[in-house]
Amino acid sequence: MxxxxxxxxxxxxxxxRERGSRRLTQQQLADRAGTSQSAVARVERGERIPGIPLVERLFAALDLQLAVTTEQLDSQLDARMDALAARPLRDRIGDLELDLLLDRLGDLPYRLTGSTAALLQGAPVPVDVVEIAVRWRDSARFTAWxxxxxxxxWDARWREFGGLYLEPEEPGEHLWRTRYGDLRAQMCDELPPAVEVRHDERSYRVVPLLAVELTDPRAADLLRRHRQRAAGGAGKSG
Incomplete structure (x- = not known):
């Protein structure tokens, strides 16, 4: 793919975002731009780069125009990681509302993994969703929760939350939006080995960083980037 x-x-x-802020349906925007609803839907799914004339018409129908700029590759990510490194870990955990979601999981067996585990072990990596590992044999309990x-x-085809089936056994990305926050699950036969970390009198069972790097490509890329930038900064200061 x-x-x-x-x-x-x-x-x-x-x-x-701009269409939604104006409370327009895709069909209403299409009528304004002189195109079809299906064309608007294709652009909003982001599956491929649309033709510039179509994009210009769509934004013009919203009284907007495109502005083109350039920036260093992944500069936004670097800036975000720098900002995270400057903030107390307590605040970063609070931003994620991690404790609220974990409290609501109750007695469901899980391990914190991915970028969430990296965050709790001090890495200044962006975390937008709580990531846990759950056993397949607990999938019915997980679905009930x-x-x-x-x-x-999450429906990857339509790029929105609202997929028909909640069950992890159903095809699709293991990502859900809940009343307590967004949650990504790594389904596994057995829970991975974990270490215990403590922050503000609370204990968290997390997958060690080395294991995260071996099993989670998304988090591994962020951790490698953090180390490379830290090493580069140390070299310059020396």
Whole structure:
């Protein structure tokens, strides 16, 4: 499956946000721009870079115009990681509302993994969703919890929450939005070995950083980037 274009994804997100802020349906925007609802839907899914004339018409229909700038590759990510490194870990955990979600999980067996585990072990990596590992044999309990938490599953095709099935056994990304926050699950046969970390009198069972790097490509890329930048900064200061 071809990798999504970052530019197409950004155009899609901005168009959805601006259309939504004006309380327009896709059909209403299409009528204004002289195109079809299906064309608007394709742009908003971000599956490929749309033609510039179509994008210009869509934004013009919202009384907006495109502005083109350039920046260093991944400079926004670097700036975000720098900002995170400057903030107390307590605040970063609070931003994620991690404790609220974990309290609501009750006695469901889980391990914190991915970027969430990296965060709790001090890495200044962006975390937008709580990541846990859950055993397949606990999937029925997990599904029942998702229903009780008013979960909505991420639909990768339509790039929105609201997938028809909550069950982890159903095809699709293991990402849900719940009343307590967003949750990504790594389904596994057995819970991975964990270490215990403590912050503000609370204990968390997390997957060690080395294991995170071996099992989670998304988090591994962030951790490698953090180390490379830290090493580069140390070299310059020396």
């Amino acid at each position: 071809p990798q999504r274009s970052r530019l197409a994804t950004e155009i899609a997100a901005v168009l959805r 998702l229903r009780a938490a008013y979960g909505q599953r």
